[in-house]
Amino acid sequence: GAGVSQTPSNKVTEKGKYVELRCDPISGHTALYWYRQSLGQGPEFLIYFQGTGAADDSGLPNDRFFAVRPEGSVSTLKIQRTERGDSAVYLCASSLTIQGADTQYFGPGTRLTVL
């Protein structure tokens, strides 16, 4: 079946602009996660959803970052007033449930470049 998809694959924007990154999880997966991977680093957790609600947003770096999942499927990560330090690959993952042993399946990521 189809895996996790993310659009766009690449996004170049100017400092101060607003961007939206989209994630389509595997059909039927109730949990959805966002991570950020900077160059030379491992992915870092941002936020996760159980259904429509954000269950843990402790990884969001500041209030410029916001994410939604209004119908419990597709999610959008929104970044306001982008800064050069926001440049990274943004990864989305989904899992069937929130049980600890469940595998998180990752999408290919969106590479965000802020000029």
Add this chain to the structure above:
Amino acid sequence: AQSVTQLGSHVSVSEGALVLLRCNYSSSVPPYLFWYVQYPNQGLQLLLKYTSAATLVKGINGFEAEFKKSETSFHLTKPSAHMSDAAEYFCAVRGGLTGGGNKLTFGTGTQLKVEL
């Protein structure tokens, strides 16, 4: 709080040689442990996971890892390296619902190079 340490950001082996990638974890609760592989310009792919069943876990592409609680380690091995194994490897830890939440905490990764 959980953390992962991957010793060696770059490892180079000859084709046919043993692959050993090190991972040590810190967790306040019994952990779930994962190894993911990332090929250039691709997403993370699960290699194997430890979920408190057998301590020796076998994964895809001939990889395996052994959970050693006394050493807080979960090293990844493969008896014979292949050129196609060249990639970046990430170890990750996840706490249960009673602690650590559902997020994965990743190490900084190990870039594996396989030489002829």
